[in-house]
Amino acid sequence: MPAADSRQTTAYSDSWLEAVSDELEGVTTLPELRKDPVTGRWVIIATDRAKRPTDFVRDKVQIRGSGFCPFCYGNESKTPPEILAYRSDGSARNSPGWSLRVVANKFPALGIEGSLNRQGEGLYDKMNGIGAHEVIIETPKHDLTLATLPARQVEDVLWAYRDRIIDLKKDRRFKYILIFKNHGDAAGASLEHTHSQLIALPVVPKRVTEEVEGAREHYDFKERCIFCDIIRQEKESKVRLISENDGFLAIAPFASRFPFEIWILPKTHQCAFEESQKGEFELLAPMLKDLLSRLDRVLDFPAYNYIVHTSPIGEAAQDYYHWHMEIIPKLTKIAGFEWGTGFYINPTPPEESAKFLRDAALTFGS
Amino acid sequence: MPAADSRQTTAYSDSWLEAVSDELEGVTTLPELRKDPVTGRWVIIATDRAKRPTDFVRDKVQIRGSGFCPFCYGNESKTPPEILAYRSDGSARNSPGWSLRVVANKFPALGIEGSLNRQGEGLYDKMNGIGAHEVIIETPKHDLTLATLPARQVEDVLWAYRDRIIDLKKDRRFKYILIFKNHGDAAGASLEHTHSQLIALPVVPKRVTEEVEGAREHYDFKERCIFCDIIRQEKESKVRLISENDGFLAIAPFASRFPFEIWILPKTHQCAFEESQKGEFELLAPMLKDLLSRLDRVLDFPAYNYIVHTSPIGEAAQDYYHWHMEIIPKLTKIAGFEWGTGFYINPTPPEESAKFLRDAALTFGS
Secondary structure, three states, X not given: OEOOOOOOOEOOOOOOOOOOOHHHOXXXXXXXXXXXXXXXXXXXXXXXXXXXXXXXXXOOOOOOOOOOOOOOOOXXXXXXXXXXXXXXXXXXXXOOOEEEEEEEOOOOOOEOOOOOOOEEEOOEEEEEOEOXXXXXXXXXXXXXXXXXXXXXXXXHHHHHHHHHHHHHOOOOOOOEEEEEEEEOHHHOOOEOOOEEXXXXXXXXXXXXXXXXXXXXXXXXXXXXXXXXXXXXXHHHHOOOEEEEOOOEEEEOOOXXXXXXXXXXXXXXXXXXXXXXXXXXXXXHHHHHHHHHHHHHHHHOOOOEEEEEEOOOOOOOOOOOOOOEEEEEEOOOEOOHHHHHHOOEEEOOOHHHHHHHHHHOOOOOOO | OEOOOOXXXXXXXXXXXXXXXXXXXXOOOOOEEEEOOOOOOEEEEOOOOOOOHHHOOOOOOOOOOOOOOOOOOOOHHHOOOEEEEEEOOOOOXXXXXXXXXXXXXXXXXXXXXXOOOOEEEOOEEEEEOEOXXXXXXXXXXXXXXXXXXXXXXXXXXXXXXXHHHHHHOOOOOOOEEEEEEXXXXXXXXXXXXXXXXXXXXXXXXXXXXXXXXXXXXXXXXXXXXXXXXXXXXXXXXXXXXXXXXXXXXXXXXOOOOOXXXXXXXXXXXXXXXXXXXXXXXXXXXXXXXXXXXXXXXXXXXXXXXXEEEOOOOOOOOOOOOOOEEEEEEOOOEOOHXXXXXXXXXXXXXXXXXXXXXXXXXXXXXX
């Protein structure tokens, strides 16, 4: 007896009764194993019974706007004091009048005060959980999202990321600064008012290390950036290309772990996000807004996460790493299995995701 | 405005309104960063406002037993033909009378027929998704779980894992055989009738490779198995010890990624699960049953996953790797963020998880 939501697939879980439709039985195209060229991770790409956008059953992200919101105008005192705010009207700190505001997370995952105090415990290693955990409130308007905000305001969000990274890099305790966004309850957002987060860490996260090392190995062997190679191949083959402008390329990556996963890469080699210039953010903002609008259109307002993968602090200006954004719509339930194996099954080939997203091209204002 | 279930924490997501209780504010113990000694992964262990079992809001796993179940007696024709069955009454294949049954997954993630056909696509590498995907139906009784089955029957489940691994190892296309279990809808089970799964893969999953390599590095340096070192330290310190018998140790690992994560390790060095002997399964079965019962008692019937981590095929008989089981109760929602970083925050220190689980010791029949 299948659970009520058995059609909502888990990436690599009980697929017993989960096939999209039985009439497809008998089609025997083999799934494909694909290797991520950067990290070396293999994923299973289901080619048979590929899931289309409507096959994913899930809750639509809706902004209800009911109840108290600490991110709205007038509630500035309900957040920790602002670290940064964009104000064009000369209004006072921690009062209305801002267009974007950065505050410390009220319940941070890491503490900002103290020293690392690295120590052993027998075989084990530990240190104090020192770091910064900040919230970027992207707009005072409660009912908008990055897909519906004016592109100019999305650009300001990118500037805020950059400003905060540059400031936090001065703190010698930090090795990595991570920008990420949870959109929608299913993607882990507990407040619906649109916001991003920043975490400064005293260690480099493992997945970033894997990418940096994979990229370095490729560079040692080929004397070329692997991301630049990917950009060249994707531009030529076009099958996984979603959109392109003068500065950026959006693709469904060859070894996508998740259906409708999107990577945005700067077309000119650049290892660190915060080295981006004005002209680049002017091109990235409308592309990001457009891609998120396409996801809303194709997948009916899905929850999603995105992360910015940039160079670890102190490893800037290299030739081998290439910053990028990864957008992951939250369509599948993940079984703990994946946590134990690092193995993914993706029910929608990236070539099909890319086609759906290409076909959803919107003309957007602002 | 917090979402309805904002108390159900995401591991590393919006913690804005997620603190367990506001009266704890002002307690300023720093979180701890801990390094997994095998893989080198850092995790954040929240020491302040640690979550207790009742702080996790979630659905209890309940067996409803309504509707059609292909795993019950009489429905043998609704599954693919059996690959293995334990029958003490001489009953015919694919008919009732079995106590345990292994069948191919009806909608497998991988195809069993064909060759790997490894090939490139420009920069990229791929191969056919060849592998085995089997389901171990642990009992014909629809209303039981591994926690409530007699220990003797749990032992048979272990024997079935072993029998299938030994058989599949003969297939030269396979590099790794993975045993896992999804229990409860939230953990990815689409059928509630208790069962495990097996997947034979033509590549070694990344997380297993990381463990094997980490263990090898430790061995190269110390000439000792790192898991044996862990066992020695945990037996001595006792703070993370959950239970122990003559053959096995159950601990909450030092750098637990998840609250109430449990590892079971054989106390005598052994690299491969399938090399276990009768006496070992006789000790492992009651321990596994007991631990799952304790989870049911402490966490009110949580969904969970477990996996068996064993040596890759053809790398057996080594001194550096040590097979073990990892049990992960599904208590937290995971933000896509973790997928992008490999970074975890665990809201319950393993020392506290271990204490709750130690205190929940049950005398169990079988």
